[in-house]
Amino acid sequence: MAASQIRDFAQLGNEIERQELEYGASPCTPKMYSQLLAIYLLQNDLCGAKFLWKRIPQSIKQSNPELANIWLVGQKMWLKDYAGIYEASQKEWSDDVKQILLAVADTVRQRALRLVRLAYSSIGADDFAVFIGMSADKAIQAAQEEGWEVDQQNRIIIPKKLEPTPPVTIMNEQHLAVLTDYVNFMEN
Amino acid sequence: YARGISPLVQAIQKIQIHPAQLTSIHANLCQLCLLSKNLKPALRFLDIDVTEISREGVRFDAKDFLLYYYYGGMIYTALKNYDKALYFFEIAVTTPSVAVSHIMLEAYKKFILVSLILHGKIISLPKYTAQVLQRYIKPLCQPYMDVANTYTQNNSADLRVIVAKHTEVFNRDNNMGLVKQCTTSLIKKNIQRLTKTFLTLSLTDMANRVQLAGPREAEKYVLQMIEDREIFATINQKDGMVRFHDNPEKYNSPNMLLELDKEMQLCIQLDNQLREMDREIAVNPQYVQKSSGIHEDDLPGTSSSKIQAY
Numbered sequence: 001m002a003a004s005q006i007r008d009f010a011q012l013g014n015e016i017e018r019q020e021l022e023y024g025a026s027p028c029t030p031k032m033y034s035q036l037l038a039i040y041l042l043q044n045d046l047c048g049a050k051f052l053w054k055r056i057p058q059s060i061k062q063s064n065p066e067l068a069n070i071w072l073v074g075q076k077m078w079l080k081d082y083a084g085i086y087e088a089s090q091k092e093w094s095d096d097v098k099q100i101l102l103a104v105a106d107t108v109r110q111r112a113l114r115l116v117r118l119a120y121s122s123i124g125a126d127d128f129a130v131f132i133g134m135s136a137d138k139a140i141q142a143a144q145e146e147g148w149e150v151d152q153q154n155r156i157i158i159p160k161k162l163e164p165t166p167p168v169t170i171m172n173e174q175h176l177a178v179l180t181d182y183v184n185f186m187e188n
Numbered sequence: 189y190a191r192g193i194s195p196l197v198q199a200i201q202k203i204q205i206h207p208a209q210l211t212s213i214h215a216n217l218c219q220l221c222l223l224s225k226n227l228k229p230a231l232r233f234l235d236i237d238v239t240e241i242s243r244e245g246v247r248f249d250a251k252d253f254l255l256y257y258y259y260g261g262m263i264y265t266a267l268k269n270y271d272k273a274l275y276f277f278e279i280a281v282t283t284p285s286v287a288v289s290h291i292m293l294e295a296y297k298k299f300i301l302v303s304l305i306l307h308g309k310i311i312s313l314p315k316y317t318a319q320v321l322q323r324y325i326k327p328l329c330q331p332y333m334d335v336a337n338t339y340t341q342n343n344s345a346d347l348r349v350i351v352a353k354h355t356e357v358f359n360r361d362n363n364m365g366l367v368k369q370c371t372t373s374l375i376k377k378n379i380q381r382l383t384k385t386f387l388t389l390s391l392t393d394m395a396n397r398v399q400l401a402g403p404r405e406a407e408k409y410v411l412q413m414i415e416d417r418e419i420f421a422t423i424n425q426k427d428g429m430v431r432f433h434d435n436p437e438k439y440n441s442p443n444m445l446l447e448l449d450k451e452m453q454l455c456i457q458l459d460n461q462l463r464e465m466d467r468e469i470a471v472n473p474q475y476v477q478k479s480s481g482i483h484e485d486d487l488p489g490t491s492s493s494k495i496q497a498y
Contacts, residue, residue, distance in 0.1 A: 020226070182452065
């Protein structure tokens with residue numbers, strides 16, 4: 001999932017938001033609404049998605065079932081119903097939103113993986129499968145690929161803790177300048 | 189409603205002398221955003237701390253001030269930024285006043301609820317809160333005080349009873365959504381209290397202590413809290429146990445130093461700003477007159493000529 005792709009979608013989102021404000025009272029095209037809704041889901045901005053759904057006119061909602069399908073994914077995300085999320089995002093999407101929704105499923109999967117790593121010292125294979133939207137056997141395979149221990153008999157998976165990110169280093173001169181500022185401030 | 193947002197945004201930017209100035213249009217923009225359910229445009233103004241109020245030749249009214257902070261608080265609450273929402277409601281509620289204002293009353297009700305969600309109790313208001321609040325507004329918020337009292341008892345079942353009892357009031361005030369979030373936050377608070385007593389706990393035990401339906405539901409809550417960083421724990425599904433940890437942050441990493449740096453810079457800036465404002469007031473002729481008028485009481489003849497010299 002390229003970072004540049006995420007950035008592009010973010011820019012697209014800002015553009016559509018701006019256009020929506022310019023349109024004012026007249027409704028936007030269904031394509032704009034679908035794309036913006038999907039982008040909010042990608043950014044995990046569930047509140048933004050909820051309010052967007054509330055302000056889309058009823059007529060557009062009724063004549064565009066795809067919009068309702070995108071919102072269904074959003075609803076599942078709100079409820080943290082992982083099985084539901086993956087199922088809802090499996091539909092056939094139009095070209096406008098296909099890329100975005102694929103990215104949504106991917107980001108959800110990554111986030112779920114991170115959470116499982118953080119939160120579980122051991123997790124049942126079935127539950128793990130639900131989290132990442134794969135069948136139990138595929139899930140076990142994926143876990144083994146990551147290097148996690150798998151207890152085949154009880155189907156328990158033991159996630160490995162993530163290494164903490166290396167710290168950012170600061171330049172020494174910068175540090176000195178900052179410290180001089182503080183001393184200056186405190187003497188006054 | 190949506191039609192007005194863009195023109196108002198431009199209007200505010202045109203009228204403001206600097207971005208930290210509050211105008212009477214700010215409240216209108218927030219209201220429009222809430223009505224049209226498009227909250228983002230207001231955020232760019234809400235996120236800046238206000239340091240000055242535009243005079244607009246006596247047309248700026250207390251109502252505009254109160255409404256800005258009330259609507260602002262509502263916008264932050266809708267976006268689940270409870271920290272800033274509480275701050276905004278607190279400002280609305282601690283405005284110096286002699287008369288009772290409905291806006292203040294509604295702001296106080298929401299203040300109670302958000303305070304419960306965020307801190308688990310009604311946080312104490314600063315000393316400069318107006319007396320009217322104590323005398324008139326609090327008695328009018330009885331159902332909310334009931335909720336707050338039951339909340340501090342830490343019993344979810346009791347809280348549900350109280351909420352059911354006052355449902356009509358909450359629905360009428362449009363605060364039912366917030367009240368429901370209070371019930372969820374009480375469950376979370378109870379789980380957090382368990383970390384103080386236990387090192388490991390079984391999920392079934394936790395469900396019983398916190399009055400949840402079963403271990404699966406307890407697991408869901410703990411997982412949610414771990415994701416939101418409200419708790420530090422690991423779930424062991426094999427044994428159905430949860431192990432609580434201390435905050436792994438030791439505050440000794442370069443990242444933490446950078447964070448501290450940022451906070452200190454903010455404090456320094458704030459200090460400079462306050463000095464500026466203090467200086468401005470000190471040379472304001474009205475202030476000088478008042479403060480020196482007190483000293484010059486026994487020299488009536490020379491006082492007025494002395495003021496002229498300034």
